[in-house]
Amino acid sequence: MATLAVLLVAGCASGTDPTDPPARQVEWTAMAESPLGSRGGVLSAWTGEELLLLGGSTSRPCPPGADCVGPSAEQLLTDGAAYDPDTDMWRALADAPQTLQWAVATWTGAELVVVVPALDTEVVQPAATLAYDVAADTWRALPAGPAEFYGRGVWNGSELFFPISETTYGADWALDPATGRWRELSADPFGGSFDRSFTWVDDRFLVTGLPMSDVGGSDGAPYQLAQYRPDTDTWARLPPTAVGFWDPTWFLADGRLVNVRQDAYTAGSDLSLSPGGQLDLATGVWSPVPQTELSGQELYLGCQLPAVGPAGDWIGGGGPILVSLDPPTTTFVDNCAGLTEPQLAVWTGSEILMWGGPDAGYETYLNQGDRWTPPPPS
Template sequence: MTLARSALTLAAVLVLASCSASPALPSPVGSPESAPQSPVGQRAGTGAGWRELPGSPLSPRALALGLWTGQEALLIGGIDEPCPPGADCAGDRSPLLAAAAVNPDTGRWRVLAEPPVALLWMQGAVVGGVAYVQGHTVGDGIAMLVYDIAADRWSRGSLPAASGLTLVPAGDLLFAVRGSEETEPGPDYVYRPDERTWTELPADPLGAGFDRAMAWTGRELVLFDHKIVPNPGADGPSVTRAAAFDPASGRWRRLPDSSLLGTGPWLAEGGKLIAPALGGADGGQVGNWGRTYPYGGVLDPDAGTWSPLPDAPGAGTGGGHGSAFGAVSAVYAERPGPVLNAATGKWGAIPPLPQAEVTDSTVVAAGNRMLVFGGARWPDGSKAELSARAWLWTPQG
């Protein structure tokens, strides 16, 4: 068995990861008082379409971590010497420390306190006014940093396992789910911020799986995965399985298997979970499955029923990342590209950025809007031109 099976999952990439060469650590960015500010009270996010949020106090960079607090987008770290597309960069890697926050309603920026250590390959979650950031140190260790947003203060936190965990916010709790149980089997965990302790979750009813992901419905945490078998897809499609965990009772319940091939990411809207991944697969000419199985779809956890995406574009074989937005939240993937209005069931399109297209930028779902920061261009294919521009896309209606 191999982790290459994760290619079945068309997950949206909100913060891309890349190897980097060895840039020097930058000097600290200026204080909040010296940082350029947008006019107070200016509503930068009004009107549909793209709007620039000028005045970033951060230096040009790629691969910063972006997290939404409910009011601001936190932009943390990143690198200033990304790998060229298709390259395999070796040697030391020096991530950036500086971090900032921007309010998309006012366009106002503020510089954050610097984290105690710079991290690569970051992921994170915001729970109860605190940002939890997990990543790799330059020596390739795993670290957890905890940022108190109101106090503008960082501290070091703990992780329940050395590697292989993804952080998932769920109300006032933080969960850590294993991405696969192929090479690192073990439990999933829940963190209770008031107790500052990690606790193992009861074993889920699905058994060992790969391409594991979790999504919060507002009441339950739903686990998605694929069953571990010797040759996935050889004897039929490796469909997505699901089970729901109720934190209040501490119990799991098994949900019916789907006919989907993807395990997320998921938008919670109207009591349903929506995976806007497009396209599907039929097994190919050898070992054909007899029909095309879609990557994305819709789950009603309460009813335990699955349904297809409404009128999904490009529904043939192959696949692509789609996006979806609801009333107050969203899942954003590639841009430009198809986007589903979850309230109306209608598809639209995210237009190109009003600047030269960049790679390795940071994409944050800022409520149901999309914030894009930084990134790199490769005009001659060898040296990056970095950006520090920030753009906000607001959906229509």
């Protein structure tokens, strides 16, 4: 299978110092310096023209596997900035009216809607729903949401839907930002599920989830699949996925429901990678997605990008592999430039922008960003 990967653990050519690091295949370009200070937990969104960054905290990064204390009230931030890749320039945004800890942010095409949960622990934070108008650089308040937990928002053109990742956390909710009205969705037909995801397709959602009986399982399992119609608040159960998956990140691409995650989490891992899969929505037929030929060790050494979804020719489901469905191929993102573990990544349509994340020693967060235009698939 075609791939742009460099074999990072392959032997060196004659005359090459074996201690030299392998040559970089992917060359990132540094973004202009951000006006924001170092921070983690930042909210982000791509508007189609700008990358928006909001809030976060100055607490120390938490290393993998560590048990860390959350940020204090003094460490929470409310400022923000927007980056325009066409001009390579930043501009400051109006401060949010309050802290945004554990909030979720969704772009509607006109506003950034931020749903903030109430906190009453080490940090006291009121529940709020806030809408930021990019053109006017102003905030407005909407009625606070009724739930304790919210999943990532999905916009369908008229309402924002907040599916919960696990049904034990509560119900799914929808918000009409024009009226401020919240409504609770009827329960899905799965009878309890986790790793749930909503994908908007024309006039309905396709909803995936794993049964609660699979909690703690180590093998990729087939996902339950259902259809939800918001106009009637009704569900219809569909056949489960034809193969198992390791990751609940799903996308709509070229009339197909797609899961492309190919990853390795530990050095030297011989993990049996998810085959991924795609559902042709016109025919109802499942088929594989293009697979990398790299080993778990090579994938571990690549850039661990956050999921960046479909844009242009490529889909990034998270990790170092980008997938093209047509032509069917993959490409390997072999490095993250100066970012050890990027905090966020977005597609502009032609470029990938990534920003922030911890330094190599997990001592502080970086406030730098990089950009890269992937080559056309071939």
